Amino acid sequence: MTKINQHILTCGGTGCRASESKILAARLKEELKDSEISQNVKVVESGCFGFCEKGPIVKILPDNTFYTQVKPKDAKEIVEEHILKGRKVERLLFRDPNTNELIDESKSMGFYKKQIRIATRNCGFIDPENIGEYVAREGYEALGKALFELEPADIIKTVKDSGMRGRGGGGFPTGFKWELTAKSESDKKYVVCNADEGDPGAFMDRSILEGDPHSVLEAMAICGFAVGADEGLIYIRAEYPLAIERLKIAIKQAEDVGVIGDDILGSGFNFNISLKYGAGAFVCGEETALIHSMEGLRGEPTLKPPFPAERGFFDKPTNVNNVETFANIPAIINKGAEWYASVGTEKSKGTKVFALAGKINNVGLIEVPMGTTLREVIFDIGGGIKDGKKFKAVQTGGPSGGCLTEKHLDTPIDFDNLLAIGSMMGSGGMVVLDEDDCMVSMAKFYLEFTVEESCGKCAPCRIGNKRLLETLEKITNGNGTMDDLDLLRIQGGVIKDTSLCGLGQTSPNPILSTLDNFWDEYVEHVEENKCRAGQCKSMxxxxxxxxxxxxxxxxxxxxxxxxxxxxxxxxxxxxxxxxxxxxxxxxxxxxxxxxxxx
Amino acid sequence: MSKIKSLSDLRKLREELKSSLELRENAESADAVVQVKIGMATSGIASGAREIFNFFAEELPKRRIKAIVTQTGDMGYKYAEPLVMITIPGKDSVVFGEVDIKKADEIIEKYIKEGELVNGVVPKSYQTI
Missing domain, CATH: 3.30.70.20 (Alpha-Beta Plaits)
Incomplete structure (x- = not known):
C-alpha cells in the first residue's frame, strides 16, 4: 500500500529556516520512517506561508491544520499524535491574540481571510525544488499558450488590458513597457528580472523566488517571446543565498525538461536565463543603475531617456521588470486580462504583496487586492498593535515613502491614493509604529539609510541629503530652532526637484510626510526640548x-x-x-x- | 523527468502529475468537496479502521470523486466501530458504523455518488459545538 494520504508541509523560507525548519523537516521524516504508515505520508519543504511572526510553520493536509512555532523536538509528538492517531497537538495551534481562541485550521485565521494570492499563489503550497509540482499547478501552461496559441502582439495586448502596473515601486504600466521594448529594432534584446530588493523590511521578492522560482522563469520566457528577446538575466543580490540556490535548481530543472533553453517545447523559440549577482546596493534597484552594474560598471543611474527599452544592457533594448510583476504574468495569460482587471481598483489592478513589520501582532507577508484599506491590513490581517498599545503611524514605501496616520487608515491602498496622501507604494514594505516611536528619529533612520546608499553621482542627492541629515541630527540633539524646520522643507523640496534618479527624488519623503503629519512633535523637539516617545537620548x-x-x-x-x-x-x-x-x-x-x- | 517536446506533451504530463497535488488542491477548497472522517483512536484501529481509511483514500481518487479523507479521534460510538463520518457539501454529516470493505464500497457507490442512504447509519447521540 503506497498511496499517499497525508502531506506535511513545512516552511522552507529564509525566516523559518533560521528557526531550524530544515532540521524540523528532517526530524519529521526520521520519525515517520519508523512508523507503519511511513509510506502514506509525504513531507514537503515548501516556500513561505507568509505568517513569519509565528514560524516555523507546519501545515498538515488534507485537514488544513496549522501549527506555529514548531521546534525540531516537537516532530515526535506531531507524528505520534496527529499523524498516527488523528489528534491535534493543541499546544502548537495558533491562538488568536485578540480573542484568545485556539484556531486549528488556516482557513479560519483572520490573517488569511482577506488575502487573495496571485503572485504568491504557489508559495507555501508547492515544493519549490520540484518542477513537477509547479507543472501540476498549471505551470508552464501560460508559456505553452503564448508560444503556440498567441502572437507576441496578443500577449502584449493581454498584459496591457489587464492593467498590470510594475510592482517594483514606480507603478509604470507593464504592458506599455513591453510594447516599447518590442518596438525597438535590434538584433539582440534582453529581459531582465530586477531582484535587487533593497527596502528595509521588504522581503516579498525573496519569498517569491524562494517559494515559486519557476513562475518568474516562465514569465521571463513569455516576456522574451513577446518582446523578441532570447536571453534573460536575473539581477539578484548575493545576500539572498537561498533564493539563488533555488533559482539555480529551478533553471537547471527547466532546462532539463525543455521549458527554458533552445527550441522550447519544440516551438523553435530559444530563451536562456542566467543569474547576475549584485552587491546589495539600494541604488541598483533603479533600472539604469542596475544595468550599469550588470555591465561591470559602477552602479550609477543615467538620465532617461533613452529608456532601457530603447538602449539598455550593452546598448541593446532591455525590458526590466520586478520579481513580483513577473510572478503575476503566468496567471494573467492563463486566466485572461479581464479576470485580472476584475480585481483591484480603477487605476490599480490586481493584488499587491506587502511585508508587514514593526509593532504589529502578525508580522509577515500578505497579498491583498488593491483597494484594501490600511485599517483592514493592520487590524484585520495584521491582528492590531502589539501589547495593546496605540497605533501611531504606518510607514509605507520604505526610504522613498512616507508616514501615514490614523486619519489615513480608511484610504483604499493603491498607487495613486498613496501618492496623493504623501507616501508611495514602493515595493510594499509596511512598518507599523506605535506610541513609543519618535517620528523625528524614524525620519532620521530612513535618511541615514539614503545617505549611506546614495551613489554620489549627482550633487543634490550626495550633498543635499547629508545636509538634511545634519539638520535632523541638530534637532534630535536638542539644538534645533524653528528656522531649522523651515530649512528641512526647503532642502527637501530642492533635493526632490533636482536629483537625477528616483533615489534622490524620493529620499526627503519620510521627512516631508512626518513634517506634515507630526508637526507638533517636531515643534516639541525644538521648543520644549522634549521627545514624547523618549527615544531621542539627548532630551x-x-x-x-x-x-x-x-x-x-x-x-x-x-x-x-x-x-x-x-x-x-x-x-x-x-x-x-x-x-x-x-x-x-x-x-x-x-x-x-x-x-x-x- | 524526460524532455517535454510539445505543448500536448506538457499537458499530458500535467494530467499525470496532478494526482500528486490533488490532496493539497482539495484541502484548499475543503467546503466544496466530500469529507470522509474515519474514527481512528486505538480501538478504532484495532477493529480495522486503518484498512477502511486506506480503502477510501485509494478508491475515491480512482473513482474521480474529489474528497478529503482524514483520520479523527474517538467518535464515542465504540459499539459500532469502525466508524466513518461522511459530509457531503451542503448536507449534515452522517456516521456509518461497522464498516468493512464491502460496506465502504457501498457507501461510495450509493451514498457519496447518489445521495442514497445505506444501512448501518449510527444515530447521533450528541451535538458538537
Missing amino acids: LKYVIIEDECVGCTACARVCPTGAITGNKKEVHFITQDLCIKCGACMDKCNFESIELIA
Missing part, C-alpha cells in the same frame, strides 16, 4: 530624587564618566553636561531614587 535627563537617595555611592561607582558626585550617606547629584545617558546608575540603584525625565 532625556537622569536625575536623583533627593528625598529617596540614601547616599550609598553605588551610582557614583558605576558611572562611566564620573558625572555623579556626592559623599557617603549624603544626597548625590548628576552633572548633566557629563552624563552620557547610559542608564547604568538607574539599573544599579537599589532605592529607586533615580528617575528618567523625557
